Amino acid sequence: VQLVESGGGLIQPGGSLRLSCAVSGLTVSSNNMSWVRQAPGRGLEWVSVIYTGDSSDYADAVRGRFIISRDNSKNTVYLQMASLRAEDTAVYFCARHYVEEVEWFGELRYTDVWGKGTAVTVSS
Amino acid sequence: DIQMTQSPSSLSASIGDTVTITCRASQSIGGFLNWYQQRPGKAPKLLMFAVSALQSGVPARFSGYVSGTDFFLTISGLQPEDFATYYCQQTYSSPPWTFGQGTRVEIK
Numbered sequence: 009v010q011l012v013e014s015g016g017g018l019i020q021p022g023g024s025l026r027l028s029c030a031v032s033g034l035t036v037s038s039n040n041m042s043w044v045r046q047a048p049g050r051g052l053e054w055v056s057v058i059y060t061g062d063s064s065d066y067a068d069a070v071r072g073r074f075i076i077s078r079d080n081s082k083n084t085v086y087l088q089m090a091s092l093r094a095e096d097t098a099v100y101f102c103a104r105h106y107v108e109e110v111e112w113f114g115e116l117r118y119t120d121v122w123g124k125g126t127a128v129t130v131s132s
Numbered sequence: 133d134i135q136m137t138q139s140p141s142s143l144s145a146s147i148g149d150t151v152t153i154t155c156r157a158s159q160s161i162g163g164f165l166n167w168y169q170q171r172p173g174k175a176p177k178l179l180m181f182a183v184s185a186l187q188s189g190v191p192a193r194f195s196g197y198v199s200g201t202d203f204f205l206t207i208s209g210l211q212p213e214d215f216a217t218y219y220c221q222q223t224y225s226s227p228p229w230t231f232g233q234g235t236r237v238e239i240k
Binding site for chain 2: 044051052053054057065066067068101105113116117118119120122123124125
């Protein structure tokens with residue numbers, strides 16, 4: 009399984025950028041796919057998820073500005089980012105949010121496959 | 133949103149030591165607690181899910197347990213490759229699935 013992010017770079021405040029996550033070894037339409045970011049020297053921050061049923065969810069910090077989507081024919085997940093701010097500067101990781109119903113626990117939920125990340129810098 | 137508070141933020145230890153990292157949830161999250169390891173410049177790696185279930189390939193020196201809303205990650209017999217930053221994450225109910233702020237384990 010491999011997740012390869014691309015599309016990062018330097019962008020001015022207020023600008024837009026689209027990140028891509030090309031996936032091999034698993035089918036994006038059959039998996040919940042997430043974006044997690046990490047600002048320089050900071051911890052991990054969950055950003056967004058797209059579910060197998062096409063619904064999605066967002067962190068409050070990005071809701072209304074970011075849109076997650078996928079192209080099943082390309083097996084690729086996207087994060088369209090608009091109205092970018094300095095605080096959006098981070099490495100953005102694409103990841104699989106795994107969900108499985110098991111008898112001994114119920115519904116397991118964890119992020120088990122990660123890409124290497126793509127860096128986004130918002131600065132003038 | 134559920135807040136996850138990790139402690140300590142960093143610790144120094146020697147090879148062979150046993151260390152424990154704590155993660156406290158701001159409310160009950162059942163057993164929906166996962167642990168990740170991140171080495172510098174690398175992506176996070178899943179260590180453990182559902183409090184104490186080891187991900188495939190993770191050594192048995194890693195263990196986890198819970199007491200109420202306090203979750204613990206113990207590394208018994210630190211190895212050189214264990215020096216990294218560790219994060220807890222809750223996946224209880226709906227997003228956001230918040231992470232703790234991380235605990236950096238350094239070589240003494």
